[in-house]
Amino acid sequence: SYVLTQTPSVSVAPGQTATITCGGDNIVRKSVHWYQQKPGQAPVLVLYGDSERPSGIPERFSGSNSGNTATLTISRVEAGDEADYCCQVWDSSGDHGVFGGGTKLTVL
Amino acid sequence: QVQLVQSGAEVKKPGASVKVSCKTSGYTFTGSYMHWVRQAPGQGREWLGCINPNNGYTNYGQKFAGRVTLTRDTSSNTAYMEVTRLTSDDSAVYYCARGSPLSVPDYYPYGLDVWGQGTPVTVSS
Numbered sequence: 001s002y003v004l005t006q007t008p009s010v011s012v013a014p015g016q017t018a019t020i021t022c023g024g025d026n027i028v029r030k031s032v033h034w035y036q037q038k039p040g041q042a043p044v045l046v047l048y049g050d051s052e053r054p055s056g057i058p059e060r061f062s063g064s065n066s067g068n069t070a071t072l073t074i075s076r077v078e079a080g081d082e083a084d085y086c087c088q089v090w091d092s093s094g095d096h097g098v099f100g101g102g103t104k105l106t107v108l
Numbered sequence: 109q110v111q112l113v114q115s116g117a118e119v120k121k122p123g124a125s126v127k128v129s130c131k132t133s134g135y136t137f138t139g140s141y142m143h144w145v146r147q148a149p150g151q152g153r154e155w156l157g158c159i160n161p162n163n164g165y166t167n168y169g170q171k172f173a174g175r176v177t178l179t180r181d182t183s184s185n186t187a188y189m190e191v192t193r194l195t196s197d198d199s200a201v202y203y204c205a206r207g208s209p210l211s212v213p214d215y216y217p218y219g220l221d222v223w224g225q226g227t228p229v230t231v232s233s
Binding site: 001030031033034035042043044045047048049054086088089090092094095096097098099100101102 | 143155167170216217219221
């Protein structure tokens with residue numbers, strides 16, 4: 001089955017840019033979705049279809065997908081962005097959902 | 109507004125079953141797929157499966173087929189997830205989450221846009 005790989009943790013200072021990656025075999029051929037989850041809360045969809053933002057998600061959140069890596073970029077990071085971020089795709093072999101292991105974003 | 113409200117926390121013994129409900133409001137229940145995801149402590153998220161609330165068609169993750177059953181009640185706009193033969197490895201928070209509209213050709217371009225609050229399930233002897 002398809003595997004998504006994420007770096008366990010990323011740290012960034014407020015006001016800087018956070019880059020969170022999601023690796024997968026030829027992931028460029030898939031549509032990648034990103035979720036933000038804060039402790040004790042349900043996940044929130046922050047990007048879908050590689051780079052589309054649901055309503056209510058700030059423009060500071062952007063995404064790209066190329067080759068074997070999809071990227072979530074958070075510009076002008078704020079303390080409130082501290083959370084776990086995970087990527088997700090639909091695996092064409094069975095239409096099954098696949099999640100990355102998640103990346104803990106720490107705002108210094 | 110769209111809401112998914114799940115049933116409360118459960119504590120079960122190994123070998124038992126658990127059934128979690130997900131009551132929806134604010135949208136047409138039979139118009140979008142409903143997915144179920146779980147997250148065990150310190151672990152990643154796992155996709156359990158999904159159901160087409162319009163016709164009841166289900167699709168299960170390979171790991172869960174045969175042990176997880178998804179159903180729905182269109183009269184109450186509620187989705188259900190049952191896990192049988194529980195083990196300690198099933199201790200996790202279980203979420204329902206709305207997927208793509210049924211009207212689209214495929215759900216690959218869509219993420220899970222609304223989630224329930226989660227139902228903790230603890231399996232312990």
